[in-house]
Amino acid sequence: QLQLQESGPGLVKPSETLSLTCTVSGGSISSSTYYWGWIRQPPGKGLEWIGSINYSGSTYYNPSLKSRVTISVDTSKNQFSMRLSSVTAADTAVYYCARPYSGSYAYDYWGQGTLVTVSS
Amino acid sequence: DIQMTQSPSTLSASVGDRVTITCRASQSISSWLAWYQQKPGKAPKLLIYKTSSLESGVPSSFSGSGSGTEFTLTISSLQPDDFATYYCQQYHSHPLTFGGGTKVEIK
Numbered sequence: 001q002l003q004l005q006e007s008g009p010g011l012v013k014p015s016e017t018l019s020l021t022c023t024v025s026g027g028s029i030s031s032s033t034y035y036w037g038w039i040r041q042p043p044g045k046g047l048e049w050i051g052s053i054n055y056s057g058s059t060y061y062n063p064s065l066k067s068r069v070t071i072s073v074d075t076s077k078n079q080f081s082m083r084l085s086s087v088t089a090a091d092t093a094v095y096y097c098a099r100p101y102s103g104s105y106a107y108d109y110w111g112q113g114t115l116v117t118v119s120s
Numbered sequence: 121d122i123q124m125t126q127s128p129s130t131l132s133a134s135v136g137d138r139v140t141i142t143c144r145a146s147q148s149i150s151s152w153l154a155w156y157q158q159k160p161g162k163a164p165k166l167l168i169y170k171t172s173s174l175e176s177g178v179p180s181s182f183s184g185s186g187s188g189t190e191f192t193l194t195i196s197s198l199q200p201d202d203f204a205t206y207y208c209q210q211y212h213s214h215p216l217t218f219g220g221g222t223k224v225e226i227k
Binding site: 062064100101112 | 152154156162164165169170214216217218220
């Protein structure tokens with residue numbers, strides 16, 4: 001059974017960089033059919049897609065975040081990561097990593113999510 | 121970006137009710153639409169993909185329909201476990217976008 005687990009600091013100071021890693025178990029991140037994704041959800045609000053990456057490092061980003069976000073992959077560790085720079089309180093959210101259905105972008109496997117709070 | 125608009129934002133219903141949630145896209149997305157269910161403190165759960173394909177393990181009381189710009193999620197007989205928030209998502213083009221959500225509450 002595929003499992004995804006987010007990890008990273010739960011508290012980040014304003015103007016600093018938020019870094020999260022998603023560790024995939026029960027399956028290989030190296031499959032060519034998947035673009036692994038990051039999605040976030042501010043407290044009490046809806047879902048926002050951040051971006052996606054495949055095993056070779058090909059990426060898609062949300063234009064609203066593109067200038068601040070970098071997504072990378074480490075196939076040797078079966079992980080992919082996200083960095084969001086110059087964070088503000090508006091970046092406080094639960095961050096999810098997810099895997100879509102093969103050949104699509106409908107997400108059928110999700111991590112449990114990790115709350116990241118931006119505060120001094 | 122393709123904007124996804126869900127209605128209603130909140131829906132009060134009783135167990136056994138038939139419930140319909142609407143999702144409208146700002147431009148045609150063909151059939152590239154998914155529906156998710158989310159409960160408090162949990163990750164979203166995929167219910168339906170490609171407008172009407174039921175994810176494995178999802179009760180047949182859930183169904184999806186539509187094409188182009190207008191889509192619906194129907195729960196034929198609301199069960200206690202169905203009280204949750206529902207989101208639509210288009211994956212016709214990047215950036216992927218979600219609707220604002222519909223909270224289904226107990227009447």
